[in-house]
Each structure stands twice: as structure tokens, then as C-alpha cells.
Amino acid sequence: MRLALAIAAFVILIIHGLVFYDQFFHKWESYQTAYFDQARALAKTDTERAAVSGRKPRIEQTIVTTFGENRVDRCLTCHIGSDDPRFKEHAQPLRSHPFSEALGDRLLNGKWERRHKFSDFGCTVCHDGQGRGLETFYAHGEDHYWNDPLLGYVTQHDWRAEFKDKLKSTEFMQANCAQCHTEENFKSTPLVAQGRQLFFRKNCYGCHRIEGLSSGTLGPDLSEVGKKFKLDYLWESIVDPRANSKTSVMPQFKLSEAEIRALVTFLKSRRGINYSETSLDRYRATLAGKSTVGKVAQPGQPGAAATSVATASSVVATVPTAALGEKLINDKSCLACHKLGNQDGGVAPDLSFAGLVRDEQWFMEHFRDPRARVADSIMPSFGFPETDFLSITAYLKSLTTPPPFTSPAEFFKGTCARCHGEKGDGKGAIAVYLEPYPRDLTKAGFMNSKSDERLITSIKEGVAGTSMAPWGHVLNDEQVRSLLAYIRQTYVKDKQRPLKERDVPNTNPIAMSAESVTRGDQIFQQRCTGCHGKKADGKGPNSLDILPRPRNLHNADFLNATTDRRLFESILYGVQGTAMPPWVDYGLTKNDVGNLVNYLRSLNQNAQTTKTGNKH
């Protein structure tokens, strides 16, 4: 008992002692003591000596009230020699902060004068880190995923090795300067300015949103990207978009190292806030509907587009010409996604024969609203001025050299394989970016259930509402026939069987009426939503497990180009080679299907009037 008491008493004493020691003997105190000692030794005059002699270690803190929210910085507690020019060569943490013209420091009578006084600006506004922390771990942020990493060594030492030497601290510090100096061409942040230009010139704005700058919705919002990610991550994401997200649809832009460096620095500067604004300023800006972060207008909005984008690409023109279109296609990174001649972005359809397969109207509608003709296209809406669109259209229309048709095999390899795949299995290089997915030509069930006429029509006239272009302008009838024969022979393994004669009406026997549409809607909700989705957009709960994916029934171009007969056949007898079952086996009558067809037509009725697709 007594022994236990003695031991407990001693344990308590030791714990108390440790706490006491921990709270009284800090590292920063020894730094300060060292500083005072050395400053005293360095002192040349009595005044200098007197200035140091009275001082004892204590927490040095700066409270910055001038810029936005108050910031508390205790960095000077350890870095106490920051403003002492005598400690220029000293080891950290006592080394004095360098002076530089780039920071606005001035040399007056042989003495440097700071532009950004530490007492006014603090340290973390430029360097990041946690201003209140008094230990390296808390102040610098050793954590790999620290929200506000220090820009210096602490984050750089564990960067991906291949990026380490590509970014020098003085360069990426510009990202932090730009948080207050938001002027577009601030002379001390050339990389940020260059990155901002690239953001527009390379059409990043088409997919990405940055508050106050752009309004793209396809890619991630980049308004706060600088706060969330480290520099090497940003670099990696630009160099190899699929490094971090396997399903990324971002194309690989062919950027030089200098361009990537500028973009990364620009992106790092996007933190969603601007220290030089008060929270009141920001509130007013949101009320006014626009942020004051950048002075560039929203490119997505009409009118504004002409100013920001045209200036960004430094192409200002009033007369649309094909030559200008060619320049635009090259300047504006269309080829980051599309293929044209030898250049291939590997994401979007081939433009090499665009002039043969699409007409002016198609191009213009496509540019103004990429989803106007291909309902699920991933092409971003670029807010170029109308003259740019006309120029690009003129240029694309001039591309009328057809691909050589030496043999069906050659033609397939050069033209079809990019979407339908070398093996014809629909897994071409760009297939994943196309919606709907290219047809799998090896599926005998599908291929053998369709007549040659039907497939020839698809090749010749294309499939409206999809990326399948009308190749009839490139190939003559004989060539189309031999191409289909080649496909059947090479890719469809099973032998073609004679088609079953099916009892389907040529036109819908049920007249279009509100009542019929309601009945069709009811049947649709009961039978079809599992795959086609409640909204009939093809995104039902089962859709992810199915290839080819269920049709998006809001694809007006497709539906309007599809005959009643084909819809009846697809619904009643299913689509072989896909998950669409023959509903005649599940008790659907012709009348039911008639109501369904009316319902589907009613979904796309509004679009029907504006479109010029070939009708049934």
C-alpha cells in the first residue's frame, strides 16, 4: 500500500515535471536567446547593444488587419532575425529575409528598404503555412495533405521527382503575389499573366469554371484549385490528365514546359479569395453578380465573349475567311481533341473530311450549341464570336479531299477504326468519349437482324443525333456495299441468315393525342425506366451494366430521323445484340407500342419543329 502510494506520487511528480518542462522550455525561446547573444556580439555601437540587452524571449506576433480577414502571424517568434540585415548569411530560422527588386524593395543610400513591411503584411500572406503555430509541424505544415502548404522546401522535398527541378521557388511564389495583385498584367507576376492567357488561348475555359473568369461546366471547377492541390499535382494533371482520374476526358494538350509552368502558377493562384479585398468587398461583388477577382468578363455570356476571348487569342477579325478559320483551329486547341490530317487529339471525331460529311448549318448549330445535333456530345460550348465560328466553318467546308478508297480494309482502318475499333468491336481510340457508344460490329445478333439496306443507309446517311457521319458523300454506292461486305466478312463471325418477316405497321396506327401520350407515359414508367430511366434519358439504374447503353430518348435528332416502323420493330421484337428485349413476349400489344411511340414523339416534339433532320 505504502509502496504503491510512493510510486504513484512519483509518477505524478514526473508527469508534472514533464508538462512543466514542455510548457516552459520552447524551441523558439532557444532561437531567440541565440539571436540575442549573436546580435549583442555583432553590435557595433552602444545603441545597438542597448536595443538588444533588455530583451527577453517572448512570443512575437503580428496582427494584420489591413487585408481582408485579420491574420495572426507568429512566424517572427522563431524567425526573429527576419528583419535584421546583419543575419543575411545566417542559417535558418534566424536568417534575414532577402531583399529583392521583384518584391518592390528599394535600395536607398546603400540601405535596402522593404516594400512589404512584415508588421503590415505578416508572413503567411505570401508564404502560406499556419500563422499561429509555434512549432515547425504546425507552422510549416509537414502533413502531405496540409490545406495551405508552405510554398518552400517543406512541400517541395516530397514532390514527384520528375517535377522537382522544373519549378523554382521564386517562380511559383508569383502565385501568391497574384492573390493581392490581381491586375491582369502585373509586371512582377509574368508567369501568372502568361498562365491566364494560356487558360483562354488553349480553351481551358470551355470546360473549366473559374469564378469571375469562365463558366465551363464539363471539367472540375478550378476557382479554388490552388487551395486544394499542390504544385506537382497540378503539373501532373496537365501533363497526364488520366494520372489521377482514370475516367478523365481531358485531352492531352501539347504544351511546352514553359507553358505548363505558367499554367500551374496561374492555377496555384486561384484560391477563391483575394486578400486585398475585405469580406465586405467580396459580399458586394457577389451581390453585383460578378467577382472583382478578375476584370475579364464571363466568356460564356454573349457580347462579353468577343472582348475576352478575342483579346486572349489576339485574333480580332470582322471578315470570316477560311484562312482565319485554319489559324483558329490551330490556335484554339481544337486539335487537342479532334483529329485533322496528321494531328490527333485522340478524343473527338476526325475533321479531315469534315467538308464532305457535314454542311454549314450543321457546323454553325454545332458550334453555337454542341448538343444541338448530337444530344450527349461532350464538346464544350465555346463562346467565340460569331465571325470565328463562320471562319472555322468556312475552313472546315474547304476540307473536301476524300480519303483514298483503295480497299474496304484500308478505308475501315483509316476512317472507321478510330471509333469502331481495329477489331470492329466498337472500342476505338475515341469510343469512350462518344455518346452513344459506337456500334459493336462483331455482335452477330445485331448485325444479322438488320437488313443490308438498313446498314447501308446508316453508312451512307449517318445516324442522326450521333457522331456517325454520312459517308455517302465520300463513298459511292458500290464502295459502301463492298465496305459492308468487308465488315460482315471480317468482323461478324456468324453467317448471315435470312431475316424473319415481322408483323409491324409502317406508320403508327394510334393517332397522336393527349390521352395516348398519357397511356404511353404510364407504360413507359412501368416497363422501360429500369434501363431508359424515369426521365427517358437513357440513364436508368441498369444502364451502367449494359453495353451498348440504353438510348437517350430525348435525342430529338435520332428519334425524329427514326421511322415508326423501326421503333415498333425495336420495341416489339427487341434489338438483338443489345439488352433490349422483345416486348411482344412480355405482353405488349401493338396498341401499347403505339401509345409508347406517341409518348416518345411527344418528348421530342418541341425539338422537331426546329430541326431539319430527314423525317420518316
Next chain:
Amino acid sequence: MAVGKPAKHAVEELTEGQQNRRRMLAWLSSVGLFGSAIISAISNLVFIKPRATYGAPNRFGIGKPDDFPSGTRIALGEHRVCIVREGDKLCAISTTCTHLGCIIAPSETGFACPCHGSRFDQDGNVTGGPAPKPLPWYALSLAPNGELEVDKGTEVGAGTYLKV
């Protein structure tokens, strides 16, 4: 009937070794508890005052000595301190009235409080009014970056000047 063992300690004489052991244990326990108590008491006394607060800092730079030409008496409103320079001698005198804490202004004869009429001479000594004490002088030093630094946490005797 069960026969219980007699309680041992009641009859047993402690040997000298056992006595020493007990004394030793008692000593150790008391040192442990007493030591902890002392450390706790000291810690409490020390930590009762925060090491850092979020108010205006006590020690602040006010600019280069050249900003204060000889003969000037410049009151720095936000810091509540008046910088006086005579020749190469500088000092910092508080501008908070020792009466009720009003902000006083430099006058021709020294300092004057606008609220209750306290008067001070050039050195901050009371010459009239309700103020009970002279104005404190604060330590003034030359920071390594060439700026003057006032430390309101350290009072110095009247007549202590910084030579530049």
C-alpha cells in the same frame, strides 16, 4: 469452532529494517506529492497571464528616425504615444491621461487633457488638474532594420533618451 489466526501486526514488533523502509516510503510519497503541488502552483501563477493576446502589439515599429526631425513632438494616435525629438535624442511619452485614460494632446507647454483639464509639462510631469501621476515614458530602441521601436511593455524613467 474455527480457530482464527491472531492479527499479526497487533503483536509483531517492527524490525529496524522495516521501520527504515516505511520511513523511506513516506519520504518518497511526500516529496512526490509536495513537489507536484509546488510545480502546479508555480504553473498556475505563471499561466494565469496569457503569453499572447490578440490586442494591439506592445512592441511596434514607428518608422525611421529621419521621419522625426529635430524639435518635433508627434503624437501617434493609434499607438497612443508621443515621439519627441530634440537634436539626436529621442523619447516616447504616453499620451494616455493618468486620470481616467482620455487621449491627451501635445500642447505648447507640454500636454493637455481635453476632458478634465489635466496639464502636464514637456516631460510629462503633472502641472495641474486631476491627474494623479506623471505620464509614463516608454522604452525606445533602434531595431536592426533601422526603424525606431517603441516597447509599451517596458516603462523607463523620465529623462531616458535614445541617442541616434
